Structure formats: C-alpha cells, structure tokens
Amino acid sequence: MKYLIINREKLILPLKNIISIITSRPIIPIINNILIEVNNNDIIFKSTNLEIEITTFLKNIENKYNFSITIAGKKFYNICKSFPINSNINILINDNNQVIISSKKCKFIMSTLPSINFPTIEYWEGQLEFFLTNKILKMLIDATYFSIANQDVRPYLNGILLKIENNILSMVSTDGHRLSVCNILINEILINYSVIIPKKSILELLRLLKNTNDIVKIKINNNNISFNLKYLKFTSKLIENSFPEYIKIIPKIYYKIIKIDRILLKNALLSIAILVNERTKGVTLLFNKKYLKILGRNIDNEQAEDILNIEEEYNNTKDNIEISLNIEYLIDVLNTLKNKYIKISLIDSFSSIKIEDIIENNKIYLIMPMRI
Incomplete structure (x- = not known):
C-alpha cells in the first residue's frame, strides 16, 4: 500500500493543464x-x-513512496476540484491497484490501468532548437491562428506554417479565402526550416501560453515539435505535407492605398453585421477619395449603411473601388491589430485586399473578394 498527501491547489493546476486533450471517445x-x-x-x-x-x-x-499509475483524467480532476480550497488530498493505492482519494470525511475509490500500457512519444532528436518568450510565441499564434481551415480536404490548410528563413521566423495560415502572415527577426543563427503544426495543437498551445517573458525552448524535427515551458512540456505530431508558396500570392503593386481609423472601422462593421446575410456574411465596401462607404443587406431586403472618413491616401491611381468581402474575416483582422490606424491596399474589385498596421509592419493580411 502506497500513499501521497498533497495540497489541493498544488494538484489542481497541473491537472487542469493536461486534461483538455482527453477525448470523450x-x-x-x-x-x-x-x-x-x-x-x-x-x-x-x-x-x-x-x-x-x-x-x-x-x-x-x-x-515517502515511489509509484506509477494511470487513472481516468477528467474524473480525477473533478474529484480533486470538488474538495474544499486549500485542503489536503490523500491519494492511496491499495493492493488491488485501486486508488482511494480522500479529504477529511469525503472518499472516492477509482480503478486504474497499468502504467506500462500508457502510450508515450518516444525520445526523438531535434534537427532544430531555438528559444522564444511566452509573449512572442503567443503573439505569433494570436496573429495567425484564426485563418486556419477547419477540416479541409487539403491537409496543409489545417494547420499553421512555422517557417525559418534567413533568420526570419514566420507563422502563416490560410483557409483558401484569406491569408495571415506574422514575421519576427530571430537573433540566433538558425538553419532554414519549415513545418506545419495542426490546428488542434495550436489551439491547445495557445491556451497554455501566458503573456510573460518566460522562455520557451522549441525543438523540431520532420515528425514532431515540442515546446518546453516552465514546469510543462507540450509535444505535437506535425502535418506531413508542403505548404503553398504564399509569398507568390501577395501582390507587389496596388492602385489604391489608404489610411483609416481601425477602431472606427471595427465598430462600424460590428453594427453593419447585425443586418448582413447570415449565410454569406457579405459586406460591400466603396472606397472613394475622401470616404469609405460600408453597405450590408440581407435576404429580407433589410440594409445598413455607414460612412467613414479616409485619413490619408498614399496612392490613388484609381478613384473609386467597390469590393465585397466576408465581414467576419474583416473583424478578425481588426481585432488582431492593436494600433489606432491601419493601411488598406487595393487593386480592383476582383483582387484580394491587403490590410496592415501603420506602425508595425510585421503582419500582413489578405482577404479574397466575394460575390453578393
């Protein structure tokens, strides 16, 4: 018979960090x-x-005792969480390989499975290792994860590209209708390398990252990627596929480039979204020399309209451009960018629109037009 006594608060946090990937089936x-x-x-x-x-x-x-067990993860977490705050939890393994979990007068008995049968990822050699802070890694993922496709038949769209080239680290995602790119300069001298991290792994990792300067050690090979955080190690298999050459689809020349207030534009779009078509989510933007007119309508012939001033024009080869876009894609980008002003670049009504921050030039967003 072996036992362990541990404070509830010390036990809850590590359990909370690991149980979310346990599937119901x-x-x-x-x-x-x-x-x-x-x-x-x-x-x-x-x-x-x-x-x-x-x-x-x-x-x-x-x-006092060394032991190894496997126990139903979510049940164990919920039992421990049910005990009073700051109480001591007694964990006892009896001779029948059952676990008795108790605190004060409350007791639970759970069955176990042999720990030798628990599947683990075997040790693997990394072909590339480097370091980022929690804050930087979280920023890279926050800036790009929302453009990942959802169970697309093309596997490479169901994850984020992590690419290192000439000491620039890029995270890139696309669902075929929009593209998100975020770049940072790395001070370490690293080999060029690229992998695709699955969407489910990205979302789980994002949940674990904090907005701190704690160091994260990242190790990669052709099949796996691991992130070593403080008191936590996250390992994921990779998508074995080639990511499209996204740089080629970013236009080099634009005929209309304007500066506009991001917050005013976001608030206007949130209002217009009330009356857009619930299925297509389409909104029409009319860019003039001095203003941006936003139009939304739905199948019930209801419509909404707003007009915003354009702060500044950098290029005006074309006077008027009317383009229709998915309003949710626009709001996603505006939520991600943080500064007051953004730059919007256009070619015509049928080409992708590019959105960037005026101050920070490390993020690029493309959104393809749609028919309404």
Whole structure:
C-alpha cells in the first residue's frame, strides 16, 4: 500500500493543464487516463490523444513512496476540484491497484490501468532548437491562428506554417479565402526550416501560453515539435505535407492605398453585421477619395449603411473601388491589430485586399473578394 498527501491547489493546476486533450471517445481506453509518476520528491503528470502529449511537473513534494499509475483524467480532476480550497488530498493505492482519494470525511475509490500500457512519444532528436518568450510565441499564434481551415480536404490548410528563413521566423495560415502572415527577426543563427503544426495543437498551445517573458525552448524535427515551458512540456505530431508558396500570392503593386481609423472601422462593421446575410456574411465596401462607404443587406431586403472618413491616401491611381468581402474575416483582422490606424491596399474589385498596421509592419493580411 502506497500513499501521497498533497495540497489541493498544488494538484489542481497541473491537472487542469493536461486534461483538455482527453477525448470523450478515445481510440484506446487507456488514453482516457492520465499517467501519474511519483519519483522521490517529484511528480510527473502526462496526458495524450496520440497526436498531442502534455507533461507537467511538480517538484519538492513531501513523499515517502515511489509509484506509477494511470487513472481516468477528467474524473480525477473533478474529484480533486470538488474538495474544499486549500485542503489536503490523500491519494492511496491499495493492493488491488485501486486508488482511494480522500479529504477529511469525503472518499472516492477509482480503478486504474497499468502504467506500462500508457502510450508515450518516444525520445526523438531535434534537427532544430531555438528559444522564444511566452509573449512572442503567443503573439505569433494570436496573429495567425484564426485563418486556419477547419477540416479541409487539403491537409496543409489545417494547420499553421512555422517557417525559418534567413533568420526570419514566420507563422502563416490560410483557409483558401484569406491569408495571415506574422514575421519576427530571430537573433540566433538558425538553419532554414519549415513545418506545419495542426490546428488542434495550436489551439491547445495557445491556451497554455501566458503573456510573460518566460522562455520557451522549441525543438523540431520532420515528425514532431515540442515546446518546453516552465514546469510543462507540450509535444505535437506535425502535418506531413508542403505548404503553398504564399509569398507568390501577395501582390507587389496596388492602385489604391489608404489610411483609416481601425477602431472606427471595427465598430462600424460590428453594427453593419447585425443586418448582413447570415449565410454569406457579405459586406460591400466603396472606397472613394475622401470616404469609405460600408453597405450590408440581407435576404429580407433589410440594409445598413455607414460612412467613414479616409485619413490619408498614399496612392490613388484609381478613384473609386467597390469590393465585397466576408465581414467576419474583416473583424478578425481588426481585432488582431492593436494600433489606432491601419493601411488598406487595393487593386480592383476582383483582387484580394491587403490590410496592415501603420506602425508595425510585421503582419500582413489578405482577404479574397466575394460575390453578393
């Protein structure tokens, strides 16, 4: 018989970080469980869905026994969370390989599965290693993840491209209707490399990242990528496919480039969105020399209209351009950019529109036009 006594608050956070990838319909029963390994004064918690593996650590825990078990992850987390705040939780493994979880007069008995059967990603050598802060990595993902396709038949669209070329790190995503690009300069000298990280992995990683300067160690090879955070390791398999050459689809010449207030434009679009077609989400933008006219209408012949002043024109080869776009795609971009003014570049009514920040030039967004 082996046991462990641990404070509820110390236990809740590592469990919370790993249980979200546990699926309701696991391919094999044991991945509904989490692996708990107690070794001297350290505890390792691990979960997997066979595509993602998350490992968290607790160090300097008072303990007398070493053991390794797997237990139903979400049930165990919910049981521990149900105990009073700051209470001590007793975890006892009996001779029948059952786990008895108790605090004060409350007790739960759970079954286990052998830890030797728990699937883990075997150790792998990295072909590339580098470091970013939590804040920078989170910014890169925040700037691009919303353009990832959702279960597209083309696998390369169902993830984010992480590309390193000439010491510039880029994250890029596209669903075929829009493109998001975010670039940063890396101070380390690195080899050119590119991989595609699946959407599910990106969303899970984003949930774990904080807006801090804590260092993240990133290791990559052709099949896997890992992110070592403070007391947490996140490993994901990669999409084995080639990403389209996105740079070729970004136009070099635009005939109308304007500066406009991002917040005013976002608020106008949020209002117009009330009456746009719920299926197509289409909105029409009419760019003139001095103003931008926004029009939205739906199948009930209801319509909304707003007019915004254009702050400045950088190029005006064409006086008027009318273009129809998905209003949600526009709002996604405006929510991502943070400064007051943005730059919008146009060619004609049938070509993609480019949106950038006036001050920060490391983000590029393209949105394809649509027919209404």
